[in-house]
Amino acid sequence: MYYYNFEVVLQEVPGEISLCFSISGCPLRCQGCHSPFLWKEGVGDLLNKNAFEEILNVYNNLATCVLFMGGEWYEKELIELLKLAKLKNFKTCLYTGKEEVALAILRELTWIKTGKWEQVLGGLNSITTNQKFIEVKTNKNLNYLFIKN
Numbered sequence: 001m002y003y004y005n006f007e008v009v010l011q012e013v014p015g016e017i018s019l020c021f022s023i024s025g026c027p028l029r030c031q032g033c034h035s036p037f038l039w040k041e042g043v044g045d046l047l048n049k050n051a052f053e054e055i056l057n058v059y060n061n062l063a064t065c066v067l068f069m070g071g072e073w074y075e076k077e078l079i080e081l082l083k084l085a086k087l088k089n090f091k092t093c094l095y096t097g098k099e100e101v102a103l104a105i106l107r108e109l110t111w112i113k114t115g116k117w118e119q120v121l122g123g124l125n126s127i128t129t130n131q132k133f134i135e136v137k138t139n140k141n142l143n144y145l146f147i148k149n
């Protein structure tokens with residue numbers, strides 16, 4: 001699988017410093033998509049096990065979580081990278097536009113964000129959102145962490 005970009009982010013997973021990989025080839029085509037450059041398959045750099053491990057090694061003592069923006073459409077590769085991240089003591093999160101993902105992926109996640117982008121409903125920081133940020137272990141909805149008072 002290929003990633004369009006990689007950045008260190010602070011807000012997408014509350015309380016965590018996350019290494020965020022935006023995976024290209026998104027098949028969902030949400031209306032009003034904020035990242036249509038992610039639709040085309042094979043865009044960006046190859047994210048194989050070696051390339052991923054090199055990045056994890058650089059940020060080993062700085063970041064706490066690995067976050068994938070998509071990639072569930074490459075189930076086998078994604079699971080392999082999630083397992084590697086866990087082995088190196090990173091927590092794991094997936095942002096997907098789907099309502100659910102394969103159980104084999106879910107098992108490797110600490111958190112998952114589900115739900116398509118619906119412009120009129122807003123994202124996680126909106127009280128009307130259709131999206132959910134879930135702690136996988138407890139199945140608890142943690143959307144309240146994104147809502148500013």
Ligand code: SF4
Pocket residue numbers: 026027028029030032033034035036038096097116117
């Ligand atoms: S899931 Fe995200 S990247 Fe894919 S079409 Fe929807 S908004 Fe765009």
